Amino acid sequence: MADKIKFAFLLAGGCAGCEMAMVDMSEKLLSALDHLEIVFWAPTVADVKYKDLEAMEDGSIDLAFIDGMIRSSEHEHITRILRAKSKILVAFGACAALGGIPGMANQHTKKEIFNQSYFDTFSTDNPDKVVPQTTTRVDGKYELTLPEFYENVLRIQDVAEVDYFVGGCPPHHDFIAKAVEAIIAGNLPPKGSWLTSGKAVCDVCKRNPANKDMARTQVFESKRIVDGEPDPDICLLQQGYLCLGPITQGDCGASCLNVNMPCRGCGGPIPGVKDYGARAISAIGSILGSEEAAVQLMEKFPDLTKLVYRYSLPSSLLASKEK
Amino acid sequence: MEFSPNIVGFACQWCTYAGADLAGNLRCKYPSTVKLIKVPCSGRVEPEYVMQALARGADGVFVGGCHFGDCHYKTGNYKTSRRMMLLTKLLSDMGIAKDRFRLEWISGAEGKKFAETITEYTEQVKKIGPNLFKGGK
Numbered sequence: 001m002a003d004k005i006k007f008a009f010l011l012a013g014g015c016a017g018c019e020m021a022m023v024d025m026s027e028k029l030l031s032a033l034d035h036l037e038i039v040f041w042a043p044t045v046a047d048v049k050y051k052d053l054e055a056m057e058d059g060s061i062d063l064a065f066i067d068g069m070i071r072s073s074e075h076e077h078i079t080r081i082l083r084a085k086s087k088i089l090v091a092f093g094a095c096a097a098l099g100g101i102p103g104m105a106n107q108h109t110k111k112e113i114f115n116q117s118y119f120d121t122f123s124t125d126n127p128d129k130v131v132p133q134t135t136t137r138v139d140g141k142y143e144l145t146l147p148e149f150y151e152n153v154l155r156i157q158d159v160a161e162v163d164y165f166v167g168g169c170p171p172h173h174d175f176i177a178k179a180v181e182a183i184i185a186g187n188l189p190p191k192g193s194w195l196t197s198g199k200a201v202c203d204v205c206k207r208n209p210a211n212k213d214m215a216r217t218q219v220f221e222s223k224r225i226v227d228g229e230p231d232p233d234i235c236l237l238q239q240g241y242l243c244l245g246p247i248t249q250g251d252c253g254a255s256c257l258n259v260n261m262p263c264r265g266c267g268g269p270i271p272g273v274k275d276y277g278a279r280a281i282s283a284i285g286s287i288l289g290s291e292e293a294a295v296q297l298m299e300k301f302p303d304l305t306k307l308v309y310r311y312s313l314p315s316s317l318l319a320s321k322e323k
Numbered sequence: 324m325e326f327s328p329n330i331v332g333f334a335c336q337w338c339t340y341a342g343a344d345l346a347g348n349l350r351c352k353y354p355s356t357v358k359l360i361k362v363p364c365s366g367r368v369e370p371e372y373v374m375q376a377l378a379r380g381a382d383g384v385f386v387g388g389c390h391f392g393d394c395h396y397k398t399g400n401y402k403t404s405r406r407m408m409l410l411t412k413l414l415s416d417m418g419i420a421k422d423r424f425r426l427e428w429i430s431g432a433e434g435k436k437f438a439e440t441i442t443e444y445t446e447q448v449k450k451i452g453p454n455l456f457k458g459g460k
Contacts, residue, residue, distance in 0.1 A: 107416070274375065275374050278371040278373075278410070279371055281406060281409035281410055285402060285409050286402045290405075294405045294408040303416075305412075316417070317371070317374040317377075318419065
């Protein structure tokens with residue numbers, strides 16, 4: 001390849017964990033950099049400003065990754081600009097593709113969130129009841145501005161057209177390497193697809209009874225992970241621990257299951273799933289052994305919605321519209 | 324004009340759909356609010372379908388299956404029952420009115436019960452009003 005691929009990376013509302021995962025590619029990242037020219041990587045890695053991006057020509061970036069969700073007007077503004085400048089835009093990681101952990105805030109109003117953050121927490125000392133304002137006048141002459149905090153968390157695709165999605169919180173570095181190699185080789189699925197192997201976590205999980213020629217049994221008692229240590233070789237669902245492996249993309253290689261933790265669905269839904277949480281309760285509901293087991297599960301997990309939508313609440317079909 | 328709700332109904336072909344047929348044969352009257360979709364088994368109704376119907380503006384969603392022990396596929400309706408219990412919880416967490424969704428067991432011999440259920444459910448949905456996704460209040 002004669003010309004290097006012009007590459008941009010933007011952190012919108014996330015925690016920069018996806019950037020860490022990118023760096024975790026280590027040697028593979030170095031060999032990928034032979035083909036990539038980094039033109040923008042803010043605010044974490046490269047010393048470029050938003051105005052540098054704004055000055056670029058439309059469509060001049062070949063490939064752009066965004067991680068993090070849209071929480072404020074700043075995220076929306078810069079995402080729209082990056083979209084205009086890029087030929088291919090990838091929503092990278094659970095926040096960008098699904099809304100992620102911060103998306104659970106959509107179960108609450110902006111007012112509730114502000115109350116919790118600025119008044120109610122034990123360590124907060126805020127006698128003047130100050131909350132962030134979009135504009136403030138200091139000394140009567142300096143006007144200072146802040147981005148607006150939105151009422152709801154949005155996904156990248158809610159504000160700009162996204163070409164590809166990558167799940168994971170963060171995406172597994174081996175999988176990122178595969179995805180980046182595929183992009184460099186130009187070996188891409190149709191636009192709007194997820195970059196995934198298409199296999200579920202259970203498919204790659206060594207505990208799966210189906211992989212061991214064992215029959216599935218029904219579950220009569222649900223347990224939380226604090227209730228004891230699960231047997232490391234037996235399927236967690238069979239032991240009663242709620243695991244979302246059946247409907248989650250297994251590009252992580254079942255990492256959590258390998259360390260005896262249940263899957264919580266960061267990889268994103270397997271192809272064909274429209275609503276992650278709904279499919280999750282469908283999968284869980286069908287292995288429950290009785291109506292009492294369903295009641296016991298709901299008592300055990302009083303906030304079931306936040307469990308099954310841990311990474312995907314803003315992508316739900318009913319995403320917080322009817323309050 | 325009086326609000327006439329739009330109810331999406333999923334009916335199992337062995338029981339509830341046969342029950343709806345019987346209601347017709349018996350000349351039972353029930354409101355034309357329900358749009359029935361025949362499914363092989365109530366166990367085929369994904370919670371996703373219910374959510375999608377609501378997201379697209381259905382004022383109510385009705386799922387009908389066989390009585391316990393009557394399922395043509397032996398366990399389908401048990402699965403429906405457990406799934407829909409969890410779905411009810413999810414819907415209430417998301418702020419959807421309880422009456423937007425209803426699950427009922429109606430056999431092929433209960434044409435009258437089908438007509439009564441739809442009549443009653445229509446009244447219930449009328450009370451809570453149009454779905455917010457359709458621009459209700």
